[in-house]
Amino acid sequence: MKEGRGVKRIAHFFLVSVIFLIIAYMQPIIFPDDRAPKPLDIGSEVPDEKGQKFMQGKVSSTGxxxxxxxxxxxxxxxxxxxxxxxxxxxxxxxxxxxxxxxxxxxxxxxxxxxxxxxxxxxxxxxxxxxxxxxxxxxxxxxxxxxxxxxxxxxxxxxxxxxxxxxxxxxxxxxxxxxxxxxxxxxxxxxxxxxxxxxxxxxxxxxxxxxxxGELPESKNNESDVSEVSQRHLERQFFSLVNLIREREGKEIFVANGQLFLDSSELLTSFLDEKETYLEKEALEELALQRNIQTYRQPFYLTQKEIEKIAKENKISLDNTYGLAYTPTRDIPYMLMQWYGKLLPHLPLNQIEQGEIGVSFKDDFILLMLRESPSEETATSDEGK
The missing domain is CATH 3.40.33.10 (CAP)
Known part of the structure; x- marks a missing residue:
């Protein structure tokens, strides 16, 4: 009888041990440790498997x-x-x-x-x-x-x-x-x-x-732009501006031959005599832009500076807005940056009717935009 009770005690001890081990292994699942590391949020500044520093969220490519x-x-x-x-x-x-x-x-x-x-x-x-x-x-x-x-x-x-x-x-x-x-x-x-x-x-x-990271060396050289490419730049710029105006229900800008000639003359004058028209700080900014050749720090001349060049060349800017800008190698991006950041300097959206002239040279564009009188204003002037 004693021997039977001993066997039962051993079996009971073995059963309790098994149950204890099961509970011990299951504890992290049933009672998770609140101190355990949480999953990384997308966008965290932590390297991923490819060594990328930021794991920004990525959208599925479907279109x-x-x-x-x-x-x-x-x-x-x-x-x-x-x-x-x-x-x-x-x-x-x-x-x-x-x-x-x-x-x-x-x-x-x-x-x-x-x-x-x-x-x-x-x-x-x-x-x-x-x-x-x-x-x-x-x-x-x-x-x-x-x-x-x-x-x-x-x-x-x-x-x-x-x-x-x-x-x-x-x-x-x-x-x-x-x-x-x-x-x-x-x-x-x-x-x-x-x-x-x-x-x-x-x-x-x-x-x-x-x-x-370091930017790769640019393969673009403004002096290598052919006359054919130059004409493509002018036509692409003119087309995109008018597509946006047409899309927004505005009258398209009309090409003006004299404005094209004036813009070419002003741009050539500026490029030949930059030291005359620009202060030291502006010259340094232009040199920096020429060196990096990206759109992070574009260089541009606004209305006041264009007026100075026009005055030296005896060109009238009555009702005319001007803007000179570099770089120009990517017309779609350049124009989008104008609409995003430079509208205070160039009223592309505000002018109801207008004429346009543009010139490209040495990775610069000079745009001249003249506001045309409305039909009511023109009729009123004729009556006088």
Whole structure:
């Protein structure tokens, strides 16, 4: 009998031990430790598996962003042939699609591969965004981040958006390593254009603060721009400005031959005698821009400075606004920056009727915009 009770005690002890071990192993699951590390929030300043410093949120690529990095033929199969191809340099060109404010877009093609897509058309599906959206509507679609990290050619880069950038050109990252710049009109505070681009194109433009990494050497040389490319720049600028005006229900600007001649004369005079027209600080700013050749620190002359050049050249600026600006190698981005940040200096939206003249030289543009008298004013003047 004693031997039987001993066996029972051993069995009981063994059973209790097993139950104790089960409870011990299950405790972290049933009673999780509140001190355990929490999952990283997207956007945290912590390296990910690829060594990126910022793990910014990425949106699924479902629309036009899918074509970045693809062969141009893939786009043509779905959207048809371009209506025009404009040469940029020996290896790249702009392919133009659409003819009005509802369907217009441009592809930047280099070595037959899509590097960038610029959208102005209100009827084009652009992933989760569209022309005319407000910042509030965008933030309801996705979180807008101020820091981004990415890799290009095996090198790490970190960029930071300022508060001004967040309100005029927020950046969105996609899960296929492409990006989109959402260009915001500085007056309406709505999306006026969308720019899809790969990391190489983003570095080429670099409109944001570069916190880490060195910019690749620019292949663009203002002295190498051909006369054909120069004419393409003029025509592309003129077309894009009027597409935006037409889309907004405004009368298009009319080309004025005399303004084209005047803008050419003023720009040539400025470039030949910069030391005469600019103070020391402005000359240093221009030298810095020429050195970095990005859109982070563009250089421009406003109305007061244009008036000084016009006075020296005996050119009248009655009812005429002027703006000189560099760099010019990317007309879509340049124009979007004007609408985002320079409208206080150039009333592109305010003038109801106007005439325009423009000149390009040495990576500079000089625009002259003259306000035309309204029909009522013209009739009143004739009556006098």
């Amino acid at each position: 036009l962003s899918q074509y970045i990095g693809q062969k141009a033929e893939a786009f043509v199969q779905n959207f048809g042939e371009p209506i025009e191809i404009q040469e940029v340099d020996n290896t790249s060109s702009w392919w133009i699609f659409g003819e009005d404010g509802s369907d217009y877009l441009q592809l930047l093609i280099e070595d037959k591969v899509i590097q960038s897509i610029f959208v102005l058309g209100t009827g084009i599906e652009c992933d989760y965004f569209n022309i005319g959206m407000t910042l509030h509507e965008m933030s309801s679609v996705t979180t807008l981040y101020s820091n981004f990290s990415f890799q290009q050619s095996g090198k790490d880069y970190v960029v930071e958006l300022t508060e001004k950038d967040m309100s005029t050109q927020p950046l969105v990252a996609f899960d296929n390593e492409s990006f989109a710049i959402l260009h915001i009109d500085g007056e309406s505070e709505k999306v006026t254009g969308i720019r899809y681009l790969n990391t190489a194109s983003l570095l080429s433009l670099m409109p944001y603060n570069l916190q880490e």
